[in-house]
């Protein structure tokens with residue numbers, strides 16, 4: 001777990017911390033959406049611990065995600081992912097970036113729903129493709145036509161990601177701007193919740 005504290009928290013970050021209280025902030029969405037990058041940035045701005053579940057899985061298994069898929073298959077990877085996420089979400093507050101399939105798994109999604117506020121980083125196919133095609137560490141994209149695979153995953157998964165508490169559009173825009181939009185959306189969501197309970 002990395003824990004970095006910004007020297008000066010912005011007013012936006014302070015307001016977000018105040019509404020978040022002890023809840024976790026959990027990033028979900030497709031590969032390339034920016035969960036790992038934006039999650040880390042938001043954690044840094046909030047002065048909260050940050051965990052990327054793929055990194056945590058690699059740490060506990062002492063294998064890379066690709067090695068896990070190749071050696072044990074996707075089903076075992078999902079079981080490990082569920083266990084790691086359950087443990088991480090037991091306490092808060094922290095920022096957790098999940099791998100793209102976590103929220104799609106029924107068991108894991110229920111844990112996320114109970115464990116904090118979920119943020120879907122939603123992006124269109126060209127944005128995702130532009131980002132993922134530069135690296136080859138994602139086993140699900142090692143297909144003959146990875147862009148089509150990504151498109152198929154979008155069609156399957158977007159109806160499920162839509163259940164997240166908050167949606168922010170991830171696009172060709174500065175990361176700190178996307179991070180600020182995440183914080184605004186979290187504040188709006190939690191303030192709305194408070195109004196409904198009054």
Ligand SMILES: Nc1ncnc2c1ncn2[C@@H]1O[C@H](COP(=O)(O)OP(=O)(O)O)[C@@H](O)[C@H]1O
Nearest residue numbers: 030031032033034035036037038131173174175
């Ligand atoms: N707003 C952005 N602008 C430019 N590049 C971005 C942005 N958000 C993410 N990226 C880059 O896109 C790539 C994929 O992002 P990553 O955080 O690994 O996505 P995910 O964890 O959702 O798969 C990384 O190289 C990351 O730095």
Ligand SMILES: O=C(O)C1=C[C@@H](OP(=O)(O)O)[C@@H](O)[C@H](O)C1
Nearest residue numbers: 030031032054099100101138139
């Ligand atoms: O979409 C998926 O099922 C996966 C996404 C990956 O994480 P990122 O979304 O961070 O790339 C990683 O967990 C694994 O390769 C499976």
Ligand SMILES: [Mg+2]
Nearest residue numbers: 035036098099
């Ligand atoms: Mg990631």
